[in-house]
Amino acid sequence: MKNNIRVERARLRMSQKELAEKAGVIRQTIAAIEQGRFNPSTVLALKIANIFHLTVEHLFELEETDWNE
Amino acid sequence: MKSLKMLPHVWQKVGRTLLVLCLVVFAVFFKAVVHDLLWFDTKWYDAFGHGWAYLLVVLFFLLGIVLLAMSKERAEDERVTFIRHQALIRTVILYLVIALINLFLNLFITSWIGPEKASQVMVIKRYFTCVPAFILYYVLIFKISLWWDNKKTDDEE
Numbered sequence: 001m002k003n004n005i006r007v008e009r010a011r012l013r014m015s016q017k018e019l020a021e022k023a024g025v026i027r028q029t030i031a032a033i034e035q036g037r038f039n040p041s042t043v044l045a046l047k048i049a050n051i052f053h054l055t056v057e058h059l060f061e062l063e064e065t066d067w068n069e
Numbered sequence: 070m071k072s073l074k075m076l077p078h079v080w081q082k083v084g085r086t087l088l089v090l091c092l093v094v095f096a097v098f099f100k101a102v103v104h105d106l107l108w109f110d111t112k113w114y115d116a117f118g119h120g121w122a123y124l125l126v127v128l129f130f131l132l133g134i135v136l137l138a139m140s141k142e143r144a145e146d147e148r149v150t151f152i153r154h155q156a157l158i159r160t161v162i163l164y165l166v167i168a169l170i171n172l173f174l175n176l177f178i179t180s181w182i183g184p185e186k187a188s189q190v191m192v193i194k195r196y197f198t199c200v201p202a203f204i205l206y207y208v209l210i211f212k213i214s215l216w217w218d219n220k221k222t223d224d225e226e
Contacts, residue, residue: 029148031222038148 002061006034008052023047076140084136091130098123127201134204142215152218156211163210164203171198 009019016034020027023044032038033048040048049056142149 025146025148026144028219028222029146032148032218035222037218037221038151041147044147 001036001039001066002063003033003036004059004061005030005048008054008059012052019048019051022051075145076136078141078143080136081140081142084133084140087129087133088137091126091133094126095130131201131204134201134208137208138204138211148218149215152214153211156207156214159210159214160203160207163206164198168198 005019009016016030017027020030023030024047025044029038029040033040045056045060049059052059
């Protein structure tokens with residue numbers, strides 16, 4: 001699953017640590033999500049979208065391989 | 070994702086201390102175990118392996134492992150919970166592999182040195198398939214997985 005979290009963070013000049021604190025997780029979790037190594041839960045995805053004032057669909061995008069899992 | 074109720078992080082330090090103390094005692098016992106394994110003997114095991122002292126050390130060791138397994142990390146969130154679940158699955162697979170290897174070793178040793186000596190030697194191999202060993206494997210796999218995952222995400226901006 002692809003995501004635009006890094007882009008949106010840069011747009012708001014927000015660090016991983018700041019985003020993590022607002023979302024109630026640790027910095028490494030945000031880094032893992034950005035790197036595509038961890039898929040957030042629905043609640044966490046909604047929280048992150050809410051912080052950026054965007055929709056979940058704008059932030060996260062399914063890839064071709066996700067349909068085959 | 071709701072996670073299991075766990076002990077506060079401070080209990081990890083208690084568990085770690087108990088483990089270190091027990092491992093020091095076991096280090097002495099290990100020398101005895103190696104001697105027994107090499108000479109197919111149970112002299113040292115019989116001298117140390119029975120009695121309340123050994124039982125106490127085993128109980129504290131088990132308590133230390135359980136405290137480590139059931140305590141929270143310093144920072145606990147859904148990613149850590151996910152790694153915890155993955156570690157549990159890997160532990161089950163590892164435990165099954167060790168149990169299978171143990172089974173074949175039992176057959177091999179019995180046919181090689183005879184059933185009487187083999188039953189004495191096999192007592193030592195039970196350490197790798199007992200319940201505390203399962204919990205120890207889980208703790209090790211979880212800690213290593215968490216450390217490795219944290220190492221990969223060290224790209225602070």
